[in-house]
Amino acid sequence: MVVPPWLSVPPPGYGGLEQVVAGLVDALIERGHAVTLMGAGDAHGTAADYLAMLDELQYDRLGESLPELALLARVNQLLSAADFDLVHDHTTVGPLVAGRRAVPTVATVHGNPVGEYGTVLGDTDRGVGLVAISHAQRRLNPRLPWVGTVHNAMETDAFPRKSEPSHGPVLWLARFSPDKGPELAIRACRAAGLPLVLAGKCNEPAERRYYDEVVRPLLGPDVTVVLDADREAVLRLLIEARCLIMPIQWEEPFGIVMLEAMATGTPVVALSRGAVPELVRPGVTGIVCATAQELPAALRDAPDLDPAECVAHVARTFSTERMAAGYEAVYRRFLAATPSGGVAREPVRSTPG
Structure with a gap:
C-alpha cells in the first residue's frame, strides 16, 4: 500500500484520504492479508508492516512533483515479485511509473480524472489498473483503464452520535475554495434565516486568498468561522449542527465529509x-437539491430526518469491511487477468478532458 509523502496514516488530526487508507489497511489485515504500508516519516498507526521511503513527511512540499517521484523511485527499487503479489498505489x-515495477499495480484515482490529471492518467500503461471511488468519477473519463469502482469508507464505531435531531446551526465543512461554494452556503442560510458555521481548511496560499477576497466580505453576525479545526472540534460541530450543507460547484468524486456527517446522525x-x-x-439521510434556490427550504426541513437512519446508512453501505471486500475482489480479478511481472505495455491514450 503506497501513500503520498505528505500523508500520515492515519492522520493525527483531520484528513479524509488518510482515514480511508488506514481503514482499508486494517480491514484487509483482518481478512487475512499481509499488508506493508510504504510512505514517508516514521509514524503510522495501522496494523500493517511499515517501510519509510523518505525519512520525513513532505507536507510543506505538497503539490510538488519531486517528493512523490522520489518516493515512487524508492518503492520501485524495493519491490520484487518474490515478496509482494500486488501494489495498491494512492x-x-x-x-x-508503475509499469516499470516487477509487481502488478492497481491505483486508486482520488481526484477528478480530467484536465492535467486526466492527461497523466491517460498515459497509464495497460499493466496498471485504475480504481474509481464513485461511478460519477468514472463517467468523467470512461476511456481510462478502469478495473473497478469501490466507494470510500470509514470506521465509525468511535464516532459520537446524536439521538435526536439538532436545531443548531447549519455546518459547512470543507477547504476554502470556489469548488466548495462557501458563499452559496452563506446566502442559502441567510435566505432560510438560519445561523451558519463555516469550518474550513485555510492553510494554503490559494485558500487564504479566496477566504480574504471572496468569503470575508460576506461575513456577518449570523456566520461563525472556525479555521483549520482539529478532529475533535469537527466531530463536536457535526453533533451540534442541524445539517451539513454541501453546495458544491464541481463534480466531487466522492466527499468523505458526507459520510462523517451521516455517521454522527447529521443529515446532508x-x-x-x-x-x-x-x-x-x-x-x-439528507435532501438533494437540483438548484441553489432549493437549498433554503431544504435547510429548514433537514431536522425532520431521523439521525438513526443516517447512522445505519453509513454502517450498512460504507463500512471498511465492505470497502476491503470490494478491493479484494478487484485485486483477484486484476491479478487473474494480468501476466506475471507487471511488464509495461502500450499506454492507453485518451483525449484530455
Missing part, C-alpha cells in the same frame, strides 16, 4: 453534483 503520478443538504446521489439517500 499517489498522483504512481500510475505513470447538497446540490446534486458528482457523487452526491451515490452517497445520500434523498428524504432519508
Whole structure:
C-alpha cells in the first residue's frame, strides 16, 4: 500500500484520504492479508508492516512533483515479485511509473480524472489498473483503464452520535475554495434565516486568498468561522449542527465529509453534483437539491430526518469491511487477468478532458 509523502496514516488530526487508507489497511489485515504500508516519516498507526521511503513527511512540499517521484523511485527499487503479489498505489503520478515495477499495480484515482490529471492518467500503461471511488468519477473519463469502482469508507464505531435531531446551526465543512461554494452556503442560510458555521481548511496560499477576497466580505453576525479545526472540534460541530450543507460547484468524486456527517446522525443538504446521489439517500439521510434556490427550504426541513437512519446508512453501505471486500475482489480479478511481472505495455491514450 503506497501513500503520498505528505500523508500520515492515519492522520493525527483531520484528513479524509488518510482515514480511508488506514481503514482499508486494517480491514484487509483482518481478512487475512499481509499488508506493508510504504510512505514517508516514521509514524503510522495501522496494523500493517511499515517501510519509510523518505525519512520525513513532505507536507510543506505538497503539490510538488519531486517528493512523490522520489518516493515512487524508492518503492520501485524495493519491490520484487518474490515478496509482494500486488501494489495498491494512492499517489498522483504512481500510475505513470508503475509499469516499470516487477509487481502488478492497481491505483486508486482520488481526484477528478480530467484536465492535467486526466492527461497523466491517460498515459497509464495497460499493466496498471485504475480504481474509481464513485461511478460519477468514472463517467468523467470512461476511456481510462478502469478495473473497478469501490466507494470510500470509514470506521465509525468511535464516532459520537446524536439521538435526536439538532436545531443548531447549519455546518459547512470543507477547504476554502470556489469548488466548495462557501458563499452559496452563506446566502442559502441567510435566505432560510438560519445561523451558519463555516469550518474550513485555510492553510494554503490559494485558500487564504479566496477566504480574504471572496468569503470575508460576506461575513456577518449570523456566520461563525472556525479555521483549520482539529478532529475533535469537527466531530463536536457535526453533533451540534442541524445539517451539513454541501453546495458544491464541481463534480466531487466522492466527499468523505458526507459520510462523517451521516455517521454522527447529521443529515446532508447538497446540490446534486458528482457523487452526491451515490452517497445520500434523498428524504432519508439528507435532501438533494437540483438548484441553489432549493437549498433554503431544504435547510429548514433537514431536522425532520431521523439521525438513526443516517447512522445505519453509513454502517450498512460504507463500512471498511465492505470497502476491503470490494478491493479484494478487484485485486483477484486484476491479478487473474494480468501476466506475471507487471511488464509495461502500450499506454492507453485518451483525449484530455
